[in-house]
Amino acid sequence: MNGLLERYEPHAGSEEISLLRQMAKPLEGKTLVHVNSTRVGGGVAEILQRLVPLQQELGIRSSWEVIEGDEGFFQATKTFHNTLQGMPSPFTESMREAYEDANRRNAERLRDLLEGADYVFIHDPQPAMLHSLCPNRRGKWIWRCHIDVSNPVPGVWRYVRHWVKGYDASIFSLPDFAQPLPHTQYLIPPCIDPISEKNLPLEEREIGRLLAPFDLDPDLPLILQVSRFDRFKDPIGVIRACERAALTDPLQLVLAGGSADDDPEGALVLEEVRAAARDLPFVKLLVLPPDAHRTINALQRAATVVFQKSLREGFGLTVAEALWKERPVIGGDVGGIRLQVLDGRTGYRVRTPEGAALRLLDLLHHPEERNAMGAAGREHVREHFLMTRLLRNHLALLLSLEAGDAERLEVYAGP
Numbered sequence: 001m002n003g004l005l006e007r008y009e010p011h012a013g014s015e016e017i018s019l020l021r022q023m024a025k026p027l028e029g030k031t032l033v034h035v036n037s038t039r040v041g042g043g044v045a046e047i048l049q050r051l052v053p054l055q056q057e058l059g060i061r062s063s064w065e066v067i068e069g070d071e072g073f074f075q076a077t078k079t080f081h082n083t084l085q086g087m088p089s090p091f092t093e094s095m096r097e098a099y100e101d102a103n104r105r106n107a108e109r110l111r112d113l114l115e116g117a118d119y120v121f122i123h124d125p126q127p128a129m130l131h132s133l134c135p136n137r138r139g140k141w142i143w144r145c146h147i148d149v150s151n152p153v154p155g156v157w158r159y160v161r162h163w164v165k166g167y168d169a170s171i172f173s174l175p176d177f178a179q180p181l182p183h184t185q186y187l188i189p190p191c192i193d194p195i196s197e198k199n200l201p202l203e204e205r206e207i208g209r210l211l212a213p214f215d216l217d218p219d220l221p222l223i224l225q226v227s228r229f230d231r232f233k234d235p236i237g238v239i240r241a242c243e244r245a246a247l248t249d250p251l252q253l254v255l256a257g258g259s260a261d262d263d264p265e266g267a268l269v270l271e272e273v274r275a276a277a278r279d280l281p282f283v284k285l286l287v288l289p290p291d292a293h294r295t296i297n298a299l300q301r302a303a304t305v306v307f308q309k310s311l312r313e314g315f316g317l318t319v320a321e322a323l324w325k326e327r328p329v330i331g332g333d334v335g336g337i338r339l340q341v342l343d344g345r346t347g348y349r350v351r352t353p354e355g356a357a358l359r360l361l362d363l364l365h366h367p368e369e370r371n372a373m374g375a376a377g378r379e380h381v382r383e384h385f386l387m388t389r390l391l392r393n394h395l396a397l398l399l400s401l402e403a404g405d406a407e408r409l410e411v412y413a414g415p
Contacts (some may be wrong), residue, residue: 004057011194012388015412021058022390023395026199026402028059029229030118031139035065035110037077037126040290041258042228043190043317044085044123044146047390050193054391065113066130067106067127072098078265080160081155082147085232085312092157100129107133119398128163140168140401146190147314150176169401173315173336186397189339190315191390193382197325202301210298214286216252221364223253224303226296226321229270232312233257234332236276239283241309241356246282256286256299300325305363307358313337320385323347323377330359331388340385346377 009017025130032055035045048064054061056389069077076095077378083089095372106127107114110112115122118139124146128388131141143164149157149172157179164170169184178185192199203212216222227233236257242253255273259265270287277283300306307332315336321327323340329347341347348359371405 004053008386011382011386016392020392020395023392023399024058024060027398029061030398031061031063031116032119032121032398033063033065033114033117034116034121034123034258035067035127035130036123037067037069037074039064039066041160045316046193046196046198047190047387048123048202049386050196051391052392054132054197054387058395063113066108067102067130068109068125069102069106070098073102073126077126080156081147081371082232083147083156084125084160086151086153087232088153091153091159096159097264103127103129104133105209106130115336118319119401122167123161125163128160131167132163142166142168142401145170145172145177145314148174148177149179152179153282170395171397174339177314177335183395184400186393188390188393188397189336189385190317191385191387192317193318193387194324195377198297199321200297202294202297206294207298207301210295211302214254214283214284216254216302221249221251221304222299222302223251223305223307223360224256224299224308224322225254225309226256226318227300227308227310228258229266229273232264232310234309234311235269235273235315237311238309238351239273239276239280240306241307241360242282243280244353244357245360245364249361251282251364253281253283254286254299255302256288256296258288258290258292282299297325300327303327305330305360307324307356308332308337308341309350309353310334310337316340318378320381322375324381325406326371326374328363328377330356330363340377340380342376342380346373346380 005017034048038045052062052064063254076099078089079089107130115134115136116138120141121144123144165182167183170181171186171188172178173189175187225238300322306327306329308316308319310332313335319329319331319337319340323346329341331341331349333349333351343348350356350359
């Protein structure tokens with residue numbers, strides 16, 4: 001992958017590339033292991049697919065492991081996902097047993113690798129228990145929480161906290177997400193990869209070819225939401241907003257998504273969305289495979305307005321992706337969307353389907369405003385949410401841990 005970093009120079013500048021190489025020199029030869037719960041589907045997997053090769057190019061011996069689990073394990077961790085984001089749901093004794101059994105099995109498989117690493121990044125609650133199952137740890141362990149835990153169900157958070165309190169550090173995406181823990185906490189938002197298939201430039205001819213199978217109407221505004229079929233993404237709220245707007249302005253809505261290996265609820269939510277859209281001919285549901293990156297790119301570039309009307313959101317990479325393509329975003333007024341959708345500048349933040357419908361009509365009726373927001377959005381992403389910034393933050397974190405610096409690293413405080 002030699003030369004990969006230089007491909008970011010047109011977006012980040014030569015000084016940033018030089019800085020990254022300088023920062024990495026003291027870390028050359030160090031071993032770093034990332035552990036998460038899926039290799040495909042979801043933002044964590046997308047980030048690791050490029051972050052790991054970039055760390056390798058800088059001389060860090062970085063690798064990526066995925067824990068294995070059965071249906072019971074993923075039912076338990078989906079309950080973590082929901083309850084840590086504030087949705088009441090029972091966490092049963094059988095779920096606890098499934099979670100702990102799966103972590104024990106994975107610890108047997110990964111223990112030598114993890115105990116021998118200089119740094120271990122454990123992503124989200126699914127593999128959080130591994131720390132306690134590797135007693136002969138040689139290096140520093142960091143828990144990376146990607147979800148909104150600002151208002152968790154207390155009992156579930158106490159259970160998860162039991163496993164993560166012993167880590168050397170933790171990372172949250174926003175200050176509001178951080179929880180009292182007896183170690184250093186770092187604030188690092190996620191990012192997008194500008195040279196990935198999902199974000200690289202596409203010619204109009206290729207956009208047309210990629211979208212031809214979906215029978216979209218080129219004469220109607222295309223409203224788009226790209227996300228997993230998850231209740232926290234509020235796809236039914238998007239349908240209701242567009243249904244209201246369509247009473248006066250003809251439009252077409254595409255809800256494009258797929259599934260993640262660690263999300264057992266996706267099929268059920270998809271059926272709920274299908275039921276909500278059944279009598280609405282302007283709504284099109286696209287269930288895409290995990291590798292449909294170029295198709296998503298084309299959809300975002302063809303869109304007039306992009307939605308991400310989440311009810312909870314750790315960050316929302318699809319927001320940054322749409323802004324990078326100069327599309328205004330109507331987003332839920334929650335979590336990491338607040339860092340990206342600057343109200344009235346790069347899009348609008350909303351709380352209700354009615355408010356979303358009003359903002360959508362405003363953008364449809366004012367193309368100059370749409371274009372200005374799109375341009376501002378791309379610049380906002382370029383400044384704050386590209387892969388090179390995330391790589392720099394990770395290098396700074398590792399150097400901080402090497403030096404024993406207990407100061408928190410607040411890398412982005414908002415506009």
